[in-house]
Amino acid sequence: MSSRFFDCLNCGMRVPRDIGLCPKCDDRVGLQTDGAIITADIAHHQERVVDAMVKLHQLFAAAEAQRAAGLRIIVGSGLIREAVLEELHARLFRGEIGGYTAEGRNHGALLVSLRCNFQALQQ
Ligand SMILES: [Zn+2]
Numbered sequence: 001m002s003s004r005f006f007d008c009l010n011c012g013m014r015v016p017r018d019i020g021l022c023p024k025c026d027d028r029v030g031l032q033t034d035g036a037i038i039t040a041d042i043a044h045h046q047e048r049v050v051d052a053m054v055k056l057h058q059l060f061a062a063a064e065a066q067r068a069a070g071l072r073i074i075v076g077s078g079l080i081r082e083a084v085l086e087e088l089h090a091r092l093f094r095g096e097i098g099g100y101t102a103e104g105r106n107h108g109a110l111l112v113s114l115r116c117n118f119q120a121l122q123q
Contacts, residue, residue, distance in 0.1 A: 009034070009067070033069040033115040038062070042084070043076035043108075052080040056087060063114055071112040072103065081108070088112060 005014050009032040011025040022029050042055040056073070063071055075081040088100045088110065098113035 006067070008032070031115050033067050036066065036068045037070040037072055037111075038066075038068050039072040039074070041074035043074060043078075043080040047080065049079050049083050053083055053087065056084060068114060070114050071110075073110045073112065074108060075110055076108050081110075084110060 004017055006017055006029075007013065008015050008022040008025060008027060008029050010027040010029075011022060013022060013024040015022055015029055019029060021027070038059065040055065040059050042052045042059070047055065052075075059071060059073070062068075073084060075084045088097065091097045092099065098115065100110055100112045103109040103111050
């Protein structure tokens with residue numbers, strides 16, 4: 001579903017997704033974001049862990065297509081939370097996300113920084 005091309009959010013030129021700098025305006029298109037933080041609850045509709053992980057992957061794909069800035073994932077307190085933390089740790093290790101943390105004292109929600117630095121997300 002996701003195209004190999006997207007528009008540079010700075011100048012509007014159509015560029016390949018894997019390009020580093022926009023050839024027209026020199027902006028770093030891989031870091032561009034629409035600023036949105038997408039909230040999704042993947043743990044409170046009787047999901048099994050495997051269902052929740054499918055939803056997590058769909059969430060990442062949608063965020064990538066939209067170029068969202070971050071995710072706010074409602075994970076509850078059980079096995080789903082553990083599995084999501086494991087996945088986020090792996091993605092952080094591979095450099096696919098900027099960082100993640102529990103939302104304040106609410107350990108049932110996780111904040112994930114996709115493109116911006118983490119301080120920017122928490123403001
Ligand atoms: Zn551009």
